[in-house]
Amino acid sequence: MPENVVLEARDVVTGYGEVEILHGVSVTVHEGEMVAVIGPNGAGKSTLLKAVFGLLPLRSGRVFLKGEDVTNQRTDEVVRKGLSYVPQVDNVFPSLTILENLEMGAFVRRDGRRDRLDQVFSLFPDLVTRKGEVAGRLSGGQRQMLALARALMLDPQVLLLDEPSASLSPKMVGLIFDRIRVINQGGTAILLVEQNAREALSICHRGYVLAMGANRLDGEAKGLLENAEVGRLYLGA
Ligand SMILES: Nc1ncnc2c1ncn2[C@@H]1O[C@H](COP(=O)(O)OP(=O)(O)OP(=O)(O)O)[C@@H](O)[C@H]1O
Ligand SMILES: [Mg+2]
Structure with missing residues (x-):
């Protein structure tokens, strides 16, 4: 494996109960890279992230983090090794305050918590003024900001994001994508992972299109944006 690959999912097969959902999906992320995964509802995008993060066992295939085989390792182990994940739903604790949510985000961190909090607050200044309020009172967009901030408390090397812009206003989508960049x-x-395929591809370096639990297309994000099939199926062209 080339040295600069930080995350590789190779031929991942997984599913729920009797049902196989991913039939051998492969995705690679290089150091410092931002990679989009797009595809229709039910394609298996969220399932892929859950499998990579150790929340769903692989039936076959492998996951490598910085060259180390972490297939089917527990979530807290992959977190310690530099992976962080923001799920599509239920990604903050609504009854805890913003500050408590961030402190929970850092639970496996032994030191430097204070410095990290300052760094995270500098990325999300709106959260500072509201840090004593419970997360359940935040708007949808502010909640997504908090979920991102929480995942950053561990200073991860690789961040898995599942539809951070889902059900947000166009203005809020712009703000979230700006923070992600x-x-x-x-x-x-x-x-x-994004439904907003055009916006995602326009901030990412590369992209993958999943369909029915399999890789359909991949390449430079710019090329995918100009690809006729992608345009017709996913960009509303
Ligand atoms: N917990 C579950 N138990 C059983 N089937 C599930 C479960 N979660 C998802 N599925 C099924 O797996 C398939 C893929 O779902 P997944 O959530 O990965 O799709 P997705 O690409 O993220 O879709 P969306 O864009 O709607 O978020 C779907 O057919 C879905 O019904
Ligand atoms: Mg999903």
Whole structure:
């Protein structure tokens, strides 16, 4: 494996109960890279992130983190090794305050918590003024900001994001994508699952199109944006 690959999912087969959902999906993320995963509802995008993060056992295939085989390792182990994940739903604790949510995000961190909190607050200044309020009172967009902030408390090397822009206003989508770009420019590699395919491809370096639990297309994000099939199926062209 080339040295600069930070995350590789190779031929991942997984599913729920009797049903196989992913039939051998492969995705690679390089150091500092931002990679989009797009595809229709039910394609298996969220399932892929869950499998990579150790929440869903692989039936076959492998997951490598910085060259180390972490297939089917527990979530807390992959977190310690530099992976962080923001799920599509239920990604904050609504009854805890913003500050408590962030502190929970850092639970496996032994030191430097204070410095990290300052760094995270500097990315999300709106959260500072509201840090004593319970997360359940935040708007949808602010909640997504908090979920991102929480995942950053561990200073991950690779961040898995599942539809951070889902059901947000166009203005809020722009703000969230802007923060994601800044996080990536800070050196964090990102695997970004998105329904907003055009916006995702326009901030990412590369992209993968999944369909029916399999790889359909992949390549440079710019090329995918100009691809006729992608345009017709996913960009509303
Ligand atoms: N917990 C579950 N138990 C059983 N089937 C599930 C479960 N979660 C998802 N599925 C099924 O797996 C398939 C893929 O779902 P997944 O959530 O990965 O798709 P997705 O690409 O993320 O879709 P969306 O864009 O709607 O979020 C779907 O057919 C879905 O019904
Ligand atoms: Mg999903």
